[in-house]
Amino acid sequence: MLTKGSNAWYNDLHTRSDESMIWNKKVECMNREDMRAIQSERLIQLVKNVYNHVPFYRKRMNEAGVKPSDIHSIDDLVKLPFTYKTDLRDNYPFNLFAVPMQDIVRVHASSGTTGKPTTVGYTKNDIENWREVVARCLSMSGIGKHDIMQISYGYGLFTGGLGVHYGAETVGCSVVPISGGNTRRQLQLMSDFGSTVLACTPSYALHLADALNENGYSLKNMKLKIGVFGAEPWTENMRVELEKKWGIRAHDIYGLSEVMGPGVANDCIYHSGLHVHEDHFFPEIVDPLTKEPLEDGNEGELVFTTLTKEGIPLIRYNTRDLSTLTHETCQCGRTSVRMKKITGRSDDMLIIRGVNLFPSQIEHVLLELGETSAHYMLYVDRENNLDTLELKVELDESQLTGTIRDLQNLSRKIEHALNSAIGLHVKVSLVEPKTIARSEGKAVRVVDNRKK
Numbered sequence: 001m002l003t004k005g006s007n008a009w010y011n012d013l014h015t016r017s018d019e020s021m022i023w024n025k026k027v028e029c030m031n032r033e034d035m036r037a038i039q040s041e042r043l044i045q046l047v048k049n050v051y052n053h054v055p056f057y058r059k060r061m062n063e064a065g066v067k068p069s070d071i072h073s074i075d076d077l078v079k080l081p082f083t084y085k086t087d088l089r090d091n092y093p094f095n096l097f098a099v100p101m102q103d104i105v106r107v108h109a110s111s112g113t114t115g116k117p118t119t120v121g122y123t124k125n126d127i128e129n130w131r132e133v134v135a136r137c138l139s140m141s142g143i144g145k146h147d148i149m150q151i152s153y154g155y156g157l158f159t160g161g162l163g164v165h166y167g168a169e170t171v172g173c174s175v176v177p178i179s180g181g182n183t184r185r186q187l188q189l190m191s192d193f194g195s196t197v198l199a200c201t202p203s204y205a206l207h208l209a210d211a212l213n214e215n216g217y218s219l220k221n222m223k224l225k226i227g228v229f230g231a232e233p234w235t236e237n238m239r240v241e242l243e244k245k246w247g248i249r250a251h252d253i254y255g256l257s258e259v260m261g262p263g264v265a266n267d268c269i270y271h272s273g274l275h276v277h278e279d280h281f282f283p284e285i286v287d288p289l290t291k292e293p294l295e296d297g298n299e300g301e302l303v304f305t306t307l308t309k310e311g312i313p314l315i316r317y318n319t320r321d322l323s324t325l326t327h328e329t330c331q332c333g334r335t336s337v338r339m340k341k342i343t344g345r346s347d348d349m350l351i352i353r354g355v356n357l358f359p360s361q362i363e364h365v366l367l368e369l370g371e372t373s374a375h376y377m378l379y380v381d382r383e384n385n386l387d388t389l390e391l392k393v394e395l396d397e398s399q400l401t402g403t404i405r406d407l408q409n410l411s412r413k414i415e416h417a418l419n420s421a422i423g424l425h426v427k428v429s430l431v432e433p434k435t436i437a438r439s440e441g442k443a444v445r446v447v448d449n450r451k452k
């Protein structure tokens with residue numbers, strides 16, 4: 001990770017007062033009691049609204065034996081039933097909308113790997129609130145009107161491009177809406193325009209960094225100083241890797257289309273968790289099995305209630321993302337609840353011979369060793385009723401000159417490190433650079449052949 005003194009811009013950011021990076025001080029630094037009062041007031045309105053306008057919620061609440069009059073404060077949230085992705089699918093395309101279609105000004109959809117997409121709708125106010133929360137995220141990343149921001153998230157039905165775009169314009173950046181893909185052009189414009197901020201998935205940021213040399217560029221041609229990375233899980237080790245490769249400070253932006261899109265939470269310069277914009281999105285952590293709420297510090301599924309959304313308000317939406325919460329005030333002065341970097345999704349967890357495994361654990365080990373590239377693909381299979389794991393890892397260009405024995409030793413070293421970290425035998429195959437498929441959006445890192 002970059003340290004003070006190693007880079008001029010980094011010093012500059014750290015000498016600017018933290019206050020200058022707080023977009024909405026009144027809300028982001030509000031005392032906890034006042035925040036709870038706002039949340040309570042908003043929840044009461046929300047519950048009345050969905051009960052009266054969304055037949056799905058009226059039915060769910062009736063089944064659970066809870067009426068809007070039972071909700072007196074945010075503490076009563078636990079009385080309400082959860083909402084799941086399947087509920088959005090079952091109500092495809094617009095049946096969860098709480099306003100008539102003439103009040104919806106934008107629709108986004110997530111493609112989904114199976115079945116129907118999930119659709120979300122935004123009113124004018126929703127778009128304004130989205131703009132506001134993304135502006136808060138970008139400000140806490142140290143981004144402002146002096147920045148040129150290259151947005152390489154996809155524009156279109158995916159919320160990444162347009163979601164970040166509005167917030168970036170709001171904080172006054174010069175926005176380059178290049179969208180995803182076309183690596184060569186990304187690098188050319190980054191160099192020609194002097195982009196200072198790159199917004200894309202962390203896996204695409206890694207791919208772009210690796211593509212610098214072969215496209216005739218080096219860091220010297222670039223003015224990049226900040227990364228706004230999200231839309232997929234990435235480890236702290238990946239942050240270090242990206243900061244080193246690009247000479248930047250890398251921030252984590254979190255969100256999901258059902259709840260809003262990018263901008264639900266973001267980490268500040270202290271990188272000690274992501275500040276949740278809890279006046280709009282109330283978070284809870286629940287036990288993945290029992291669905292009972294968990295105290296701060298315990299890992300579980302992240303659940304959000306949208307406190308201000310008009311188009312498609314959601315009550316206790318279970319994201320399946322795994323995290324923990326803390327309500328301690330951050331060094332930056334913000335009092336907002338923070339969520340820990342997402343470790344994975346409960347439905348992405350692989351169970352291999354009874355052992356729970358998240359792809360992020362593999363990434364952690366590979367980057368900790370630091371002897372290969374960070375590009376990998378995990379193949380899960382079943383032979384004679386036993387689960388098997390094979391990990392293909394790309395070598396760095398520099399390692400191609402080694403002897404076969406060196407490579408065998410390296411494979412064994414990785415197998416050993418994985419075994420100690422996850423308690424499973426993984427067959428490691430080292431493959432040539434650039435042979436594992438790259439993604440311009442969310443990376444696919446697991447092929448589970450047991451499901452075929």
Ligand code: DLL
Pocket residue numbers: 110153159160161229230231232233234252253254255256257258261262263319321342345
């Ligand atoms: O990925 C929204 C987004 C766009 C967020 C750009 C950040 C930047 P969906 O396509 O609906 O929306 O996917 C949401 O992606 O439930 C998480 O599993 C994952 N995800 C999003 N951001 C992060 C992150 C967008 N920072 C799903 N860290 C979520 C880990 C993330 N996982």
